[in-house]
Amino acid sequence: MMRAIRTxxxxxxxxxxxxxxxxxxxxxxxxxxxxxxxxxxxxAEDAKISSAKxxxxxxxxxxxxxxxxxxxxxxxxxxxxxxxxxxxxxxxxTAKYSGASYVNGGLLGxxxxxxxxxxxxxxxxxxxxxxxxAGPHYDTNxxxxxxxxxxxIFNRTGEMAxxxxxxxxxxxxTMIRDNPRTDAVQSWVDFNARSDFSQYGAxxxxxxxxxxxxxxxxxNDAAFVTCDMGIDVHPTQGGNITQYFCHFNEDxxxxxxxxxxxxxxxxxxxxxxxxxxxxxxxxxxLEDLSDYLNTNADPIYFNRYTGVxxx
Numbered sequence: 001m002m003r004a005i006r007t008x009x010x011x012x013x014x015x016x017x018x019x020x021x022x023x024x025x026x027x028x029x030x031x032x033x034x035x036x037x038x039x040x041x042x043x044a045e046d047a048k049i050s051s052a053k054x055x056x057x058x059x060x061x062x063x064x065x066x067x068x069x070x071x072x073x074x075x076x077x078x079x080x081x082x083x084x085x086x087x088x089x090x091x092x093x094t095a096k097y098s099g100a101s102y103v104n105g106g107l108l109g110x111x112x113x114x115x116x117x118x119x120x121x122x123x124x125x126x127x128x129x130x131x132x133x134a135g136p137h138y139d140t141n142x143x144x145x146x147x148x149x150x151x152x153i154f155n156r157t158g159e160m161a162x163x164x165x166x167x168x169x170x171x172x173x174t175m176i177r178d179n180p181r182t183d184a185v186q187s188w189v190d191f192n193a194r195s196d197f198s199q200y201g202a203x204x205x206x207x208x209x210x211x212x213x214x215x216x217x218x219x220n221d222a223a224f225v226t227c228d229m230g231i232d233v234h235p236t237q238g239g240n241i242t243q244y245f246c247h248f249n250e251d252x253x254x255x256x257x258x259x260x261x262x263x264x265x266x267x268x269x270x271x272x273x274x275x276x277x278x279x280x281x282x283x284x285x286l287e288d289l290s291d292y293l294n295t296n297a298d299p300i301y302f303n304r305y306t307g308v309x310x311x
Contacts, residue, residue, distance in 0.1 A: 051127075053300060058125075062094065068171065073170060075169065076092050076167050079247070087129060090132055091125060094122040097116055111184070112183050113184055114186070115188065115190050131267065133149050133165060146294075152247075166256035166257065175260065178258075261302065263300075
């Protein structure tokens, strides 16, 4: 019987990893891990944007339906709010015209201002953390400038405040910028239902042809120091006319800025890409945001004839 002959390879011929091969393998593994992390992060951020757009579209569709159902003016406003001391989100609040209009105190010139109230039966909807909304800032006579929802956390450090943006629907469901049933030049949402402006000076309510001052009107001129949204001259104080549109604190009730379309964007990404140290001076914040949004905006448009959200 023949036995199989086993050959023994000399120890000197057995091959192991060299240091260079080991380092190359580790580098490849590190690259794959980094690409995987970036890919997962990108997918997660895209999912947040998609979720925000779906939420906004649903809120806008519902608001449009309510405007037609109740034969009134309804708008959706995007307001920053705290969910804890160090975290904020942007919420979409549905409000309707209250039937009351106020006479502006005069700093912006005489004119009516419409008061809107949140619809109690429609819950506010929160957007994912880190996601903000923006709209074209046409009041500056520039078609490339955007204004975004405020970041209350950074407002504490003196950063230029953002605004409360609004999408307004008329009784026929079309998207509008002014209330067709009044001569109002601006609109605001009375979030606390106290008939006050919580930041920007007194207003007078017109009732039965006479004017009176609401009892809880609050005056606060400190706002004129830090906010600049693109217009340099305030008619009486040498400040900025757009102060009245700036959202400094969570409870502020500034004039809203109606916009014809919206952009949904990742604010955290913007803050990583730009030097934010100058965002409390001039319009640096507006310029950087606009630079980003003009390239990366993910807009929500509306049919110009029906007001329906274009998906």
